[in-house]
Amino acid sequence: MDVMDVVIAGAGPNGLMLARELALAGVRPVVLERLPRPSDQPKANGIVGQVVRLLEQRGLAGAATAAVPAFIFGAMPLDLRGLDDNPLHAMGIRQPDLEALFETRAAELGVEIRRGHELTGFTQDDAGVTLQVEARDAGAYELRARYLVGCDGAHSRVRKTAGIGFPGVSGAGIVSRAAHVTIPGSVFRPERMELEVPGAGSYGLYAWHRTERGAYALMPMPGPDATGTFTISSMEWDVATPDDDVPLTLGELRESLARVLGGVELPLAPPTGPGPHLLRRLNGRDTRIADRYRAGRVFVAGDAAHVHSAMGAPGLNLGLQDVVNLAWKLAAEVRGWAPPGLLDTYDAERRPAAERVAMHSKAQLALAAPGPEVTALRELFGELLGEAGNRRRIAGLLAGSDLPYPMPAPAHPLVGRFLADLPSGPAGRARAVLLDPDGGLRVRHDRVEVVPHDGPDAVLVRPDGYVAWAGRPDDTLDAALETWFGEHLVPAA
Structure with a gap:
């Protein structure tokens, strides 16, 4: 064999x-x-987070992506405009x-x-x-x-x-429903990120929105074939639901949204265009x-x-x-x-x-979640999000950039963290790189690519984009090369 x-x-x-x-x-x-x-x-x-920058390095993200100006956290708005070094990038x-x-x-x-x-x-x-x-x-x-x-x-x-x-743990008691739908008579207002529904009001797009009875989300479907089609979702706590083997219907979703929205019934209709179309219920949240x-x-x-x-x-x-x-x-x-x-x-x-x-x-x-205690918690959390430092911290948490890997290397601001801005090289390469500020570094094998750069320090970057070592070249650089790649520096002639 x-x-x-x-x-x-x-x-x-x-x-x-x-x-x-x-x-x-x-x-x-x-x-x-x-x-x-x-x-x-x-x-x-779509994809949101630090991996978007890595996909850029691999030549898999198309045009360069940008940090998102706004996002959500727990169905609360997260304003990231003007944030220095915003780490939260997205790819649709x-x-x-x-x-x-x-x-x-x-x-x-x-x-x-x-x-x-x-x-x-x-x-x-x-x-x-x-x-x-x-x-x-x-x-x-x-x-x-x-x-x-x-x-x-x-x-x-x-x-x-x-x-x-x-x-x-299992989040028993939580049920979410989602479907692709059209909403007859509605008017899409992209400049306000809202959908106006005659007789029912205006509803926010692109995010989860919380009410005292649950939460809902409304997202326009991407692509020219999906014009007028939306993904609409509801989330409820502690409500009776059918068994998992009972298919979700638009009627059940409409009733769920009416409970979440305080009695407002949205005129949901089946989607148009090619399928398959989403129609799903999830009981619990593991x-x-x-x-x-x-x-x-x-x-x-x-x-x-x-x-x-x-x-x-x-x-x-x-x-x-x-x-x-x-x-x-x-x-x-x-x-x-x-x-x-x-x-x-x-x-x-x-x-x-x-x-x-x-x-x-x-x-x-x-x-x-619904309830007056959660409403009070959200009020307090909203005050905390008014500070730029807290918004930056939440953005890093969502991006996955706030937790450096433990590295056996001398302390340096870059060590253990993802380095998005590597010098230009062949699209899609996945090699270890040693950024050399002086132009005199050589390695014994071909496991690490030595690349000139203009920074003050040498930087050893693993193939996954994380920095294993940074500083002025000394014996600790040779130790890092051996630890991660079985490599060694070639002594200067």
Whole structure:
């Protein structure tokens, strides 16, 4: 049986991004996806957070993105205009389009994606992982890999089979509903970010809005084929709901919105244009984090490693940074030059990031809940958001830029943090970079690219964009090169 270097379970955005990153690093993974074709189900319509800057570095973001002037936190407005060094960037793209982009770029690098091939089980030993696969057209077969990564979602078979726990809490009593709709007679006012509905009033767009009875969100659908179509959502607490196997109807959503809006009934109608169209109810809001991201030769990433509320749109920012963090380390192990303990830093760096998202997504749900006590809390929180320093702190929290990675390097403002503004280089590169201010640095191997720059300090940047070391070149730079890349400086002649 052939032995693959890495097998990835799941061809969603995280699995495809991981495959591309591995291929950029010289490893050709195989991706297994149980669905026979890419999903066209409506999900996210964009990416928000620090990973947008990384996608720019990889040549995957199109035109350069800009920091958003405003956002929301817990259904409260977050004004970011005039904020120095605003870290919160956004990229508008439908998730099916994002997956298609990642798949195209991965295929260009020779990645093999096996659709209709479902991972049904596996065993592992000291040398690798033996996978059992069921293919729709070819039947059952076995596959051998040195490593397996589960990017197979919240109900991950990889996580469960590996014996990785998934502790957390369930937000019982919360029900959310969402659908694509048209609203007859309504007038879209983009300059005011409002929708006027005759006989019902005006409603804010692009954000969650809280009332004393729940919360609602109204979002125009992107694209010329979706003109006049909106995604409308409601969220309620402690209400009776049908069982999960009872499909949501527009009538049920209309009744929910009427309760949230205090008796106002919006004239919802089915959407126009090509589908599929969203019509979904979610009972409960789980917040869970895998108790470890690695079990031997098996790893989990994305939703397989963490689930949380979607408030603040943290999912793709968190998951895509997981796989970019893991990819270069796994590639180093496969190619035989990984320093001792490198793979263990994946868990050490990414689990705290998930814990941070779990914290703020639960806090946002609490701020959006009904009740006079929450109203008082929102009044106090609104006063705090009046200070620029607090708004900057919340923006960093949402962007995922406020938590530096722990680095065994001398203190420096850049160490442990993401460096967005790298010198220009080949689009899509995913290499370690040593920024050299003096022009005299050389390294022994080709694992780190030395690039001249105009700054006062040398800066060692990992392939995931994080700074591993910064300062004036000395013995600690050589130690950092060895710690992360098994590299050394070449002494000056």
